[in-house]
Amino acid sequence: MTSQAIFVLFNGMASGMAFFLVAAGLTWVFGILKILNLAHGAFFMLGAYISYSVGGASPASIWTFLGVALVAAAAVGVLGYLTDVLVLRRLRNVDYHYALIATFGLMLFCEGVAKAIWGTDYFAVMPPPQVDRAIVVGGAYISLYTLFVIGAGLALFAALEVIMQSTWAGKIMRAVSNDPWMAGTVGINVPLVLMLSVVASFVLAGLAGGLLVPNQALSPHVGASFVLYAFMAVVIGGLGSIRGTFLACILLGIVESANATFLSQYGGIAIYVLLALALVWKPNGLFPAQGAT
C-alpha cells in the first residue's frame, strides 16, 4: 500500500507537470487575449516533430535534448508570429465564436501540414541517457525522465510566476490583460504586447512538444491527449490563471494516477468526476483571473 501511495504521488505529479507544460501557453494566451486557442495542441505536436527532426530518436545528452527543445520552441514561436499576423490579429474585435472556429480550422491545417511533411508513420524518441533509467522508491519503479518532467514543470511555473509578478514585462502584460484601453492611454504599445503574448504562448507550446516527445509515440495526433487535459486544467484552475492552472494540473494528475492504480476497472472516469465537481463548486475556477468570464 505504501509503495502504491508513493507511486500514485510520483506518477500524479509527473502527469500533472506534463499537463502543465502544455497548459501554460494555453492559459497565458487566454489570460491576455481572451482567445481559447483550439490549435494549441497542434502547435505542441509541431514542436514535438521539429524536435524529432532536429535531434533524432536518441538524444546524445540531456544538454542536446534541452537545446533541441529550445530550437523547437523558437521555431514554433516564429509560427506563432505568423499565426498572429495572418489569423489571430483579425479575431481580436470579433465575437469569440469566430475565434473558436478559426483556431479549430488552424488545428486541422497544422495536422494536414504534419502529415504532408512527416507522413502518418509513428516515430519514437527516447529520453536522453542521463534520465533513461529508473530508481526504485519504496517498491515503486520511478523513471528518472519522470522526475525530469516534474522538475521542468516546477521550473516553468516558477519562471512564469517571477515574470508575471515581479518584472516590468509581467506588469505590463497584466495591465493589458485587465484593461487594454487604459494601458494604451498610458503609453503602452498594446498591439506589440498582444503580439509578444501570442509568440510567448506558442513558444511554450513548442517547448512542451520538445520536452515531452519521449513520453509517447509521435504522430499527427500526439497533441490530442495532452491538450484535452490542458483544457480541463485551464477550466478547473480558472481561465487565464497560471497559478490556478498549475494547481489544477497537479490535482488532475494525482486523481488520474489514483484512478489507474486503485480503480483500474473504471479507467479515466475520475477526472471527469473531478471536472464536474469543480464546475459545480467553483464555476469560475480555483483562481479566476481578472477580466475572465
Place this chain on the structure above:
Amino acid sequence: MRRRAVLKSFAGAAALLGMNATYLRAQSGPIRVGAAYALSGVGAPVGKQMLAGTEVAAMQINKAGGLLGREVELVIRDDKYNSSESVAVARELAGDRINLLLGGSQTVTALGLAPLAPELNMAVIIVAAAGMPVTHELYNRNIFRATANNYTQYSSLGRTLIEQNPEIRTWVSLAPDGDFGRDSALFFGKAVEKFAPGEKPTVLDTIYTQATATDFRTQINQLMSSEAEGLYIGIAASAQISFFQQARSVGLYDKFKAIGEVGNGDITGKAMGRNTYPNLWSVCHWIHNAEPFASNPVSKQLYDDYVQLKGDTIPSAQVAAGHRAAMAIFEGIRAAGSTETDPVIDAIENLQFETVGGQVSFRKDDHQLVNTNYYSQMEPSREEPFFTFSKVTSIDAAEMIEPAAPGKAFNIAELTQ
C-alpha cells in the same frame, strides 16, 4: 402485317437500347471494386499500407490483361476507422452500382459492414478484422474474412511463445479493456497453458488499460512488480509504441524474457529502431526478405511491384493483407466469369488461391480464411532500419481453428481442451 412487324422491331430495339444502356456500359467499362480503408485518424498508418497492397494487386491484374477482358478500377474511400463511416461509405458505393467491396480493415469497421452486405447485395471481403462475431453471430453469405480470426491468431501466438520459450514459467497479459483485448489475452493465456511442455505454467490475471491510452506508467509498475517473465501485449498502434517508450526506461526489457504483441510488427520496429525489444514476437503477415516468403513467387512479385508503385523499399507487412484480400475478390471474379454478386460469392466459396504465405481457401460453412499463420521474432539491428526479423515460424490454421459455427457466438469454454 409487315408494317406491324417493322414497328415492333423498332420498338424492341429502342427498348433494348434504352433500358439496357446502363447494363451495356457496365459490361464494357472497367470492373469497379470498392476499397474502403482507414485512410485518416488513428487507423491510417495501417489502412494506408493495406490499401497499397490492394493497389498493387489491381496493378498486377491490369498488367496481365485485366479480368474478363476488362480493366480493374479501384474506387477508394476512407472509412476513417469508424463503424458508422464504413456503413455510409458502403451505402454510397452501392448507390454507385458497386457490388464488390474490400473493407473492414479493423473489427470496428467490419462490425458495421457485415450486417449490411446482404441488404446492399454486395460481396464483401473483410480485409483484416479478426473479431470473432464476423464469422459467428454476424455471419452471412455475402461476407468473407480474409484473415485469421482472434482465436486462431492469438492461441497460435501463445503456442508459438511457449514453444519458443519453454523456460518461462509465469506469463501475464496487458490488454485493452474491451471485447478484443479480453478475448485475445484469454486465447493467448489458454494456449500457453495448453501447449507448454511439462508442468503447466502460471498465467497471471490480465492487466487492463484503455485501447487509446497514452500513459502506461501504472500498468508498467504492476508488470515490474509481478512475478511474470513472459508478456503478451494486446494494445496496438501508437499506444503500443508509447508503452515500449515508457517501459524501456524503467527496465522492463531486462525483466521480461519474451514478449508477444498483437500485430503491430514492423510498425513498432520502424518506430523503436535500435530500441526494439530484443525478443519481440509478432503476428506476421509478410516479411519480403525472410523465408518462407523470400522464395515465394507471389511474395517476390508483390515486393517488386510495390517498390515500383510506391518507390519504397521497406514495405509494411500490412501490404500483404491488402493484397491477399484483393486477390480473393479478383480470383473470385475470374473463376465466376462474372461480376454479379451471387456468382462471385459461389466462386469464392470454392476458391483456392496463392498468397505471399502459400495457398489459402475459405471455409465454406462460415467463410473464414484457412491459411498458414506466421509469427516473427524481432530484435534491434545496427543497420537500417535498425530492427530485424531474426526468425519466422508458422502454424497451420487447420491445427488451431475453432469448428465452424455460423450464426452462433463463439465461446471458448465450449471447445474441447
